[in-house]
Amino acid sequence: MNNPPTALQDQFVEMPQQKEAATLGMWTFLATEVLFFGAMFMSYITYRTAYPRAFALASHHTILLFGTINTAILLTSSLTMALAVQAAKESNSRWLFRFLVATVLFGVAFLGVKGLEYHQDIADHLWPGPHFKSGLPPEAQIFWVLYWIMTGVHALHVTVGIVLLSIMALMARRQKFSGAYYTPVENSGLYWHFVDVIWIFLYPLLYLIHRYAA
């Protein structure tokens, strides 16, 4: 890093151009991410259409309580994230730091709950393979393969987000941001909201299939 992050880099002419480039870059990256998850959602749609009953039955074994708590945690973290960006805009580094730390803590809490849930899932023989829970139709395994992959990749994204926001919090502490320069906070926020939105899709698809119908 040759330049301090607030400085104008060689390839740009003015600060607004640099900021717009960074923001557009983040949106383009998120477009990539949508397609990355898209392949998983497509597999899910295909198999759920092919085996609706097996999917409904398999979904009943997900732990609704943990899923719901996590949904609440992640939605709240998006609120604190939005507040952090607002604080940055207002050059309020103290509250920027606090809101970033709160967001990080919510993220860690999410992973903690997810860990407990995974532990319980494994205890319930819901890890696909030869020891998979008996009594479910064979196609239910595909649901659980997708469950592990989708929530796993999502958890990986949450972890990346936690690292990213921790760096932002440290930088905020060192007074690196102001109302004139807070692009990294804003872009990390975009990423965090994206991770949140993915969960909003995962939650009903994995936990709520025919929950009350069967």
Next chain:
Amino acid sequence: MNTTVESSEIFVPAREPKTYLTEGRTLKSWLLTTDHKRIGLLYLYSLLVYFTIAAIAAALMRLELITPAGDMVTSETYNKLFTIHGTLMVWFFLIPSIPAVLGNFVIPMMIGARDVAFPRLNLLSWYIFNIGGSLALYSVLFGGVDTGWTFYTPYSSTYANSHVIAMAAGIFIAGFGTILTGLNFIITIHKLRAPGMTWFRMPLFLWSMYSTSVIMVLATPVLAMTLALMSIERIWGVGVFDPKLGGDPVLFQHLFWFYSHPAVYIMILPGMGVVSELITCFSRKQIFGYHFVAFASVAIAVLGFLVWGHHMFVAGESIYAGIVFSFLSYMVSVPSAIKVFNWTMTLYRGSISFETPMLYALGFIGLFTVGGLTGLFLAAVGLDVHVTDTYFVVAHFHYIMVGGMVTAFMGGLHYWWPKITGRMYPEKLGQLAALIMYIGFNLTFFPQFILGYLGMPRRYHAYAPEFQIYNVMSSAGASILGVGYLLPLIYFIWSLKHGKKAPANPWNATGLEWQTTSPPPKHNFKETPVVTGPPYQYSAEETEIALHKPAKEQRAAS
């Protein structure tokens, strides 16, 4: 304007300004560079390695196929050879070829910028690409992969007994390098255009690179996830695509081709962009129908996402899906044909000269047209059932990928070589190589159309004796083609020292990259250029005179 090695090392003379090549001479200054021009060259060096290995695999295949009996290599080795050839050529040569080498080098200069939008990310892309490449080479060296470049399940995930995971991981990782390159180009073209460089004043190479980048960003992640799902099934033995476990192998094919068909356009759109530059420059004419050519690139990128199902006409896809995908595949031929017609119209009554890049461009038009038209044969469901998995398909996509993309890459490399190195390549040898390549290519691949139509399946190391004559022709052509590739390699290296010094604008071309010195300084331009008009303003009088000269005089002059 080149600083040569002979010039004093201690005093840099004032009238020999520093170029991007002399900015630093240490290895570190190259490996840690953020200069888009140097990164382009880094890509060029690494691509040469992958290309050579993949080309050797092809040469061994062509050797085996000279005789009908499978007498040189076993069928397992042959499977590995075509897999190495396919994977390395597609992901480690063709996809980065024009975008990462020429695109990196000229995109910022063409728009009058000092660098790409994210220079450090650009360098990171190169490292990611080569980490992926190293994994792929590891799998090649330690036993190879025998699945074919398509990794069809359940063979790849359950039965294949080779280094599938290492190769898939290599492609997975390299894919993120491609995504980041595409992302960088999109933002660069959006945000770094010089004053006055409006969208419709951009050279057409930029339109094609923009469309390519969109495909890179939106298609590559799907491949990454698809390969990851395949690997998960292979590692843990859990069912994703395996029909034994309730999975659907055709879903793998859908996901794979959802990436790989658009990727075919990553492997042709940049070539089309280069050819638009070459045709206008060497016929000294404004491009015919600028807007149509520009939007044809966008249309190809969009339609390219909607045609993947034509790879599965015989894979158990419903007949209705087949009809729709067949129709959509025909649609792609419309923007492609628009381009070919517009290039032809640009040539019409232009003052054409046959420098090496132009020979490649003209070769491209011919070969791409053959490749495109035979693509229409394959888009027809009925005929495709007859020729699926035969050499007809092999010949078709080699006409696009080698006849099209590699030809355009060579054309572009010759065209920008003076800008890149500050030296001219030997023109006569260049023309000779272009001709050898054209002849060698056609001799290699045209017989394969006949072979395929007669029913020779692809991916077998032994075949019925009546196919031998065409296979011998093809192998003979391959050796000529090999000479055609070696020749430029030799004279390009020779030209670095002994080539004539290149002026700033040896082709008298329009385009901002020719406004700066050859080779350019680190930040491309002394001062940011201002654009005042459309591209390809090839001297009106020049063309005017050519138009009004009587035909006889014109012929005498040329």
